[in-house]
Amino acid sequence: MTLDRRALLGGMTGAALLAPYFALEKAMAQTAGSHTNHPPAAGSPMLLYPGFTALDLVGPHYFFACLFGAKVHLVTTQSDLAPVASDLGLAISPTVTLDNTPADLDVLFFPGGTQGTMDVMRSDRTMAWVKDHASRAKHITSVCTGSMILGKAGLLKGKRATSHWATFPVLEDFGAIPTNQRVVKDGNILTGAGVSAGLDFAIALTEQLRGRDYAEALVLQAEYAPEPPIVAGSMAAASAPVGNMMGQMFAPVADQFRALAKS
Amino acid sequence: MTLDRRALLGGMTGAALLAPYFALEKAMAQTAGSHTNHPPAAGSPMLLYPGFTALDLVGPHYFFACLFGAKVHLVTTQSDLAPVASDLGLAISPTVTLDNTPADLDVLFFPGGTQGTMDVMRSDRTMAWVKDHASRAKHITSVCTGSMILGKAGLLKGKRATSHWATFPVLEDFGAIPTNQRVVKDGNILTGAGVSAGLDFAIALTEQLRGRDYAEALVLQAEYAPEPPIVAGSMAAASAPVGNMMGQMFAPVADQFRALAKS
Numbered sequence: 001m002t003l004d005r006r007a008l009l010g011g012m013t014g015a016a017l018l019a020p021y022f023a024l025e026k027a028m029a030q031t032a033g034s035h036t037n038h039p040p041a042a043g044s045p046m047l048l049y050p051g052f053t054a055l056d057l058v059g060p061h062y063f064f065a066c067l068f069g070a071k072v073h074l075v076t077t078q079s080d081l082a083p084v085a086s087d088l089g090l091a092i093s094p095t096v097t098l099d100n101t102p103a104d105l106d107v108l109f110f111p112g113g114t115q116g117t118m119d120v121m122r123s124d125r126t127m128a129w130v131k132d133h134a135s136r137a138k139h140i141t142s143v144c145t146g147s148m149i150l151g152k153a154g155l156l157k158g159k160r161a162t163s164h165w166a167t168f169p170v171l172e173d174f175g176a177i178p179t180n181q182r183v184v185k186d187g188n189i190l191t192g193a194g195v196s197a198g199l200d201f202a203i204a205l206t207e208q209l210r211g212r213d214y215a216e217a218l219v220l221q222a223e224y225a226p227e228p229p230i231v232a233g234s235m236a237a238a239s240a241p242v243g244n245m246m247g248q249m250f251a252p253v254a255d256q257f258r259a260l261a262k263s
Numbered sequence: 264m265t266l267d268r269r270a271l272l273g274g275m276t277g278a279a280l281l282a283p284y285f286a287l288e289k290a291m292a293q294t295a296g297s298h299t300n301h302p303p304a305a306g307s308p309m310l311l312y313p314g315f316t317a318l319d320l321v322g323p324h325y326f327f328a329c330l331f332g333a334k335v336h337l338v339t340t341q342s343d344l345a346p347v348a349s350d351l352g353l354a355i356s357p358t359v360t361l362d363n364t365p366a367d368l369d370v371l372f373f374p375g376g377t378q379g380t381m382d383v384m385r386s387d388r389t390m391a392w393v394k395d396h397a398s399r400a401k402h403i404t405s406v407c408t409g410s411m412i413l414g415k416a417g418l419l420k421g422k423r424a425t426s427h428w429a430t431f432p433v434l435e436d437f438g439a440i441p442t443n444q445r446v447v448k449d450g451n452i453l454t455g456a457g458v459s460a461g462l463d464f465a466i467a468l469t470e471q472l473r474g475r476d477y478a479e480a481l482v483l484q485a486e487y488a489p490e491p492p493i494v495a496g497s498m499a500a501a502s503a504p505v506g507n508m509m510g511q512m513f514a515p516v517a518d519q520f521r522a523l524a525k526s
Contacts, residue, residue: 055485058321058353062458065351074353083346083356088328090321090337093346093354144486165486182490194486195325196462204492216495216505222318223407223428223457225496226489227445229467232479233488242479 044070044107045133047149048094049077049126051116054086056143059198060109063206066218075101077126087113098129107205108137112144112164112195114253121152121260139209143192143201148257150189151176160186164194165235166250173261196233199224307333307370308396310412311357312340312389314379317349319406322461323372326469329481338364340389350376361392370468371400375407375427375458377516384415384523402472406455406464411520413452414439423449427457428498429513436524459496462487 044064046057064072076084076094083091096102110130120126130153134140142150147163150156151174160179161171171178183204184191190208192201203224207215232238235247307327309320327335339347339357346354359365373393383389393416397403405413410426413419414437423442424434434441446467447454453471455464466487470478495501498510 053325054321055325058317061353062316062318062351065353072352083354088325089335090324090328091346091356093356165483182488183492194484196485196487196489199459200490200492207493212493213502213505216493216501217509219491219493219495220428220498220501220505220509221457222459223496224459224491225445225456225494225500226459226491227463228482228487228489229446229463230470230475230479230482231488232482233486235483237488238479238483239476242476242483246480246483 042071042104042106042138043073043102044109045073045075045096045101045105046109047077047111047120047130048074048084048092049113049116049120050085051087051119052084052111052113053144053195054088054090054092054111055195056111056113056146056198057092057109059196060111060141060143060202060205062222063199063202063218064107064109066221067206067210067214070106071102073101077120077123087116098126101129101133103136105133105137107139107141107209108133110142110146110149111198112142112146112148114145117145117148118256118260120149127153137188139188139190139205141190141192141201141205143198144194145257147171147176147191148174148260150174150191152260155189159189160184161189161191162193162197163191166194166247166254167257168193170254170257170261173258305334305367305369305401306336306365307372308336308338308359308364308368309372310340310374310383310393311337311347311355312376312379312383313348314350314382315347315374315376316407316458317351317353317355317374318458319374319376319409319461320355320372322459323374323404323406323465323468325485326462326465326481327370327372329484330469330473330477333369334365336364340383340386350379361389364392364396366399368396368400370402370404370472371396373405373409373412374461375405375409375411377408380408380411381519381523383412390416400451402451402453402468404453404455404464404468406461407457408520410434410439410454411437411523413437413454415523418452422452423447424452424454425456425460426454429457429510429517430520431456433517433520433524436521 073096074094075096081094083093085091134155144164145167147161156174156176159176161176162184168178182193182197183201235243336359337357338359344357346356348354407427408430410424419437419439422439424439425447431441445456445460446464498506
């Protein structure tokens with residue numbers, strides 16, 4: 001704990017913002033009993049596709065990008081490196097195309113969406129990429145309806161998994177065992193529930209990869225001590241009028257995903 | 264509740280993803296006693312600057328972009344519309360430059376960061392924009408160290424406000440009244456705590472702008488029922504070794520922000 005942390009931070013510039021994580025890693029390595037005996041991380045691809053839900057991806061990205069040595073690849077399904085627009089119009093720049101994704105990979109991640117996610121599931125080219133990379137990934141992961149992509153790739157057969165509440169029952173159509181938890185682990189598959197569950201998912205994964213102390217440090221850095229001003233984040237907690245309306249609104253989306261399980 | 268919701272959704276394409284919100288708005292308008300008697304929203308600028316923390320912005324963006332009629336402007340401090348890189352290397356495309364921001368505005372929002380945030384505070388040009396737009400905004404808001412920008416603009420004098428835990432005490436240097444809550448409202452100024460507090464902040468603002476039912480629907484859609492796998496999101500909750508290490512790590516950052524309060 002008497003590191004060159006201050007020296008690192010003293011010279012910190014915008015580009016050197018990751019210095020704290022290097023210091024953190026060093027400190028962790030010096031802490032007896034910490035879980036830092038891991039090999040250097042391979043690349044971790046996160047899939048960017050038109051119509052993805054940005055928050056599904058950016059929550060986990062915060063944690064993935066803070067893992068010392070991790071190389072996060074933002075992989076676009078588009079043919080070039082143009083920014084990829086989310087369902088709500090937020091465009092994020094990819095770092096690599098499907099064809100140029102490095103072969104060696106660690107964590108494979110899929111955000112959710114609605115029509116955009118279905119377009120991924122309908123694309124033979126993208127689904128071939130999903131299956132190929134899943135066969136080599138150490139961890140196969142998703143948040144929200146990203147689990148529909150895993151299902152379509154045949155990765156959830158007989159596996160416990162979760163999804164956004166709207167598509168949770170559809171998991172069964174892909175042969176999965178719908179498991180009503182915020183984050184569900186089955187072997188090397190880790191799935192998170194809808195949208196904001198990406199934070200809980202990423203913390204669980206960070207703990208799995210780097211141990212409790214490291215994960216705890218990132219939780220503190222993200223000041224993740226949620227206090228929802230409105231408790232309505234599940235059908236059980238929502239008021240009946242709002243729950244009914246939203247249930248009706250999303251029913252056609254579930255039907256469309258279900259149809260893709262049959263095709 | 265017998266709307267043309269299914270018709271809207273039946274024809275839903277990637278580009279028409281916002282249809283549910285139109286249906287939601289209509290449904291809300293038909294619900295007696297709901298708070299939908301609001302004027303069409305003006306534009307809501309969110310500031311993008313090199314080194315911003317992406318999660319500070321993308322959490323609130325999810326809610327802002329789901330407000331019927333809202334026009335979210337992603338305003339870049341750079342001279343052109345090139346993607347703006349976050350502190351962790353996630354680049355988001357802006358929609359407008361400082362000079363071309365529409366004059367009429369509703370919610371003005373600032374995400375946090377570290378060195379990038381300090382660069383904003385050192386820029387006469389950007390700070391002139393902040394002061395000008397704050398003088399006309401209906402709501403002046405921030406998440407994380409975004410409150411340092413508000414402080415530098417002189418907007419927090421005598422006001423209750425919050426910030427990331429690392430810079431929370433620095434609020435006093437700007438004449439603010441540091442208030443240890445997840446989300447703090449003082450007049451038309453709404454500040455959120457660090458990073459992940461952007462979700463709680465945005466829900467509080469949504470309720471303020473559109474009423475309880477509307478906010479509840481978005482909370483359910485985002486499945487915001489957090490279950491942190493590790494409870495360590497505040498100094499009080501973190502273990503002593505992690506808390507001490509992180510406190511030391513961020514102390515120089517607080518010092519640098521404090522110096523900017525004097526300059």
